[in-house]
Amino acid sequence: GQLKVVATTADLASIAREITGDLAKVDSICTGKQDPHHLQARPKYVMMARGADLWIRTGMELEVGWEMPVIDGSRNRGIRPGQPGHLDASAHIHKLEVPEASMLSRAMGDVHAQGNPHYLIDPENAKHVAADIAARLARLDPKNEEAYKANAVRFQQEVDRRMEDWKAKMEPFLGKPVVTYHKSWIYFCHRFGIRIAIELEPKPGIPPSPTHLTRVVQTVQAEKIGVILQEPWYSTKAADRVAEKTGARVVVAPTSTGGDPAATDYFSLIDLIVQRLAGE
Amino acid sequence: MGGSIIVCKDVCVAYGRQEVLHNVNLEIPRGAFLPFIGCNGSGKTTLLRAILGLVPLRRGLIETPFDRAPAGYVPQHKVIDPLYPVSVRQIVEMGLYPRRRRFRRLDEEQRNASAAALEQLGLAEHAKKNFRELSGGMKQKTLIARALVSGSEVIVMDEPTSELDEQSENEVLSHLVELNAQRGITVLMVHHNRELVERFTHTMCRIQRGNAEIVSTGKGGGDNA
Amino acid sequence: MGGSIIVCKDVCVAYGRQEVLHNVNLEIPRGAFLPFIGCNGSGKTTLLRAILGLVPLRRGLIETPFDRAPAGYVPQHKVIDPLYPVSVRQIVEMGLYPRRRRFRRLDEEQRNASAAALEQLGLAEHAKKNFRELSGGMKQKTLIARALVSGSEVIVMDEPTSELDEQSENEVLSHLVELNAQRGITVLMVHHNRELVERFTHTMCRIQRGNAEIVSTGKGGGDNA
């Protein structure tokens, strides 16, 4: 019957839905509010993997903690890495922050050793991912090949169409520095020519040191930075504190579909980020 | 003065399934010096704790003056958490609590009372030690001193001299008799050495398998049995 | 047989700054029945614990047979963690540990020994109770029973009868004397009632302010002092 597609994150699922239309059932493991680095396993995840014809992962070791156990637990050979039912969405994207080989050997076990995995927030990357998904679906379900390809093209065109609007709105930020909370924004900023001057919490889970905080304040003041950008699920205390000292604006925006009630699909996600940044 | 200070009416106490005191009726006259005598496990401790309100009664009623003026109490199980960094003197001063005014330091008289109690029990040189650094007898003496300084109308002691040496035991008992005779303080005391107790009184409370009654033995107050 | 079973040479024990035993020299003959007598805080408990190896010596040497055959011991502080869900019988059976073979159940003889000890101390009907459900005297009896079943050559008891009623105390002491006389078991026992002790022996160890010596009092074995 219908193809079953399981994506690890809500973003991937949202893009996959654009490609499949009604031709397949698309589910995601993580909701937009869950941290894909860390997941409390439920039996449902394994059951989803068991029934899946196509498994799509973000890759770049984002899901490293739980992905293989879930696949192993599902005993679904078709979605094991290397099988046609397993798609690593990061295959053709433009990667950022890939550490040098010398760094790699030193920091053994570093999960983000393949680069920063939060790439879907860049719409251009989403286009590559859409193409990859369509190609893979076509391989799994050749009779609907045409439909998938057409949907992918439509998605890409829609991205291109909206891109103009987004670019226009981001115009004021072009070449301007901002402060972000985590490194989860680098792809977005890279795309729209925004410079990340400094991060508030350079390492996830490690609170900023007083020196770092002072440095952030100084940077904001020196470079006249107007915006501190962060995800909704972290406390805004640190950002508020910097804002209070410098008069910068704290912008809270989701980085994944479903991370905010308004971000219902991939387009509305990017819309929302752009709106919030533009201060609408 | 006169009359009963403590009255037990049909008192039953039980631990779970086991009833330990069966219908105890007791009238303890004001100013009595009343030793409690009985076998191990007969219910002496339970009765005293019931009188002090430390064990719930299953049935019956106990009238005591303890809601007005607290008692002095030496428990049978003389343990104080050894972790607490409090000195012997501080433990003895705990007994002064009902007498001192709230938020005030000890007054002259109270300080003298605790010093006197320490002195009398031979604890003066150990006053700064911690409870865990005392020998068994010294622990017991500390708790006796705490009960003595409370200045209560009623003193309840559960085998207060079990670990004391002979001389200390005699001193403590004599002191209790003296307090009883001179100040009319009621003394309830569990003791296993009947011979020794009979040197001081011939009225005692005998407890047998959960039944208590006050009995008088031979009238002569001889020193040697 | 014969000779000394325990020898203390120049034993000094201190807690922190305070030296508690000063150069104790003691030879305890095999098969002795040796009461330890002394004031509170004189160092009796410390000496016995030093002999058992429970307190480190600051100086000196103690020779004992305890690395070959363990002792039976009743501590002064008769507390067992009340949280543990073990019955009186199980605590008594703990004393059988040195006698039983590893990984084996109790044999007939051992079961009889523990039953006999419980019976003798009047604990048979309480054998299934938990330690926390016992009265003070019953707790003490439990630990005495544990020491008795160990079948050791040496029994060390620190005020074993302090909370026992008179009859039990006499029974326990008589039993110890009997064990001593019939099986040549060495008994070291702290006791505060000198009069009572003299009914059984006239050789005792007197401890005064950290000095110990074995003394003999009047030779006649009279029953009343």
Place this chain on the structure above:
Amino acid sequence: MHDAMQCLYCQFPEALRAGLLISAVCAMLGVFVILKRAVFIGITLSEVATCGVAAAFLLGIPPFAGSLALVLAAVGALAIPFDNQRIPRDTLMGIIFIAASALAVLLVSKSGTGLMEVNAVLYGDLILASKKELAILFAVLVPALAGFLLFLRPSLYSFLDREAAKVLGIRTWIWETLFFLMLGAVISATSQIAGALLVFCYLVVCPATALVLSKRIKVVLALAPLLGMLATFLGMVVSFNYDLPTNQTICIIACILFVVGAGVKRLVSLSLR
């Protein structure tokens, strides 16, 4: 170094003041937390608060109301006297910890929010303390401390020997309950600002050092806050100079003080031989 200190004060005056205040109060209360064998109460209550926030999100009530309600309930359960219980207090605390942690995840899994969002409500880092928070702190801690010191004697007696205290006419359950309620309020207020781990550290490490160093209750009660304030100050200076997270640096400094204190004590007692 001097510069750094100056800078520290002019950059983070609220953090320094809040840190000194929190450390002093928590370290003093911590003496009794250790003596009552309730060491892990700090993280237990912080888990309970998390669970309360998660429940509040689900019920749509204000997060703080939820966390307050659950914290009070937990504290009430812990104030029960445990002398005649079959299990000790720390076991009940462990059970509450587990129930709260698990329930928080389950609640979150059924509500729309993520666990990170719940945690964000309770997130605290000393260095981020604001003027408003400092005011809240004063409002909670100063009365708590005053009440504690005023009623130190009956509380101490109740804790030291409950039965004797009862016989002496002290209503022990009042003091125990008040102590735990106050502890709950102090822990909630301070964790909010300084983070659960740092409060846990003040409640345990500094009083433990004081208890190791002295056997006089008055000295212990004076030493613990001093040690807490010393650790706070040193920790802030070190974290400022070596670019380290402040809370964790303070914790490590406090642990170092403990090790040093225990070592010195041991050396002194060995040299007495």
Place this chain on the structure above:
Amino acid sequence: MHDAMQCLYCQFPEALRAGLLISAVCAMLGVFVILKRAVFIGITLSEVATCGVAAAFLLGIPPFAGSLALVLAAVGALAIPFDNQRIPRDTLMGIIFIAASALAVLLVSKSGTGLMEVNAVLYGDLILASKKELAILFAVLVPALAGFLLFLRPSLYSFLDREAAKVLGIRTWIWETLFFLMLGAVISATSQIAGALLVFCYLVVCPATALVLSKRIKVVLALAPLLGMLATFLGMVVSFNYDLPTNQTICIIACILFVVGAGVKRLVSLSLR
């Protein structure tokens, strides 16, 4: 329901087996964990392991070597007899917890990795247990359990009354050290697979229920594993049917069993009046 159970077994045979094995062994050991007042040892050791992994990343040694080394050191410190100490065991445990948590963050802040990466190494979820992990579990738990049962008597005696045991010729320090080492090994192995919280739950909640229900040590030692296995089974069924995170569901079921057990006990004792 029957279907669901069947499904549960055919879908997650490893998880079910691992869960039953872990719960049985941990619940049995947990009886002594409670009696030794070391309730929070589960999460303390898991923090220590995290710290070890963080240190290993910094030093470039294999993560497990780092965590093993630190866990052994912590367990060694906790095996010290605490009778004559100025502070109780749980205080030292609290200090170790704080030091480990803080140090982990500080180490991470200076290394190339993030805290999530460190945690990922120690990540465990029962439902994801694999065949290989089940084999490791058997290799660790079965010998541990066998040793524990074989040497139950001397260990029990050492814990119950250390001095008396010493006098009876039991080398108490061996048994205490062995017990804590074994506990460390069991906790490390099982946390890896079942997650720290669930192991903590097995170690505390199920034995506490057993202790409340019975005062015979043999009954307690038999009841605790049974309760653990019951909670595991029910928890898996519930989590399967209502799509809830498995670990947390098991924890809550265990807590519910505790509350029910304590309530039943109370009712029975009231009805005896």
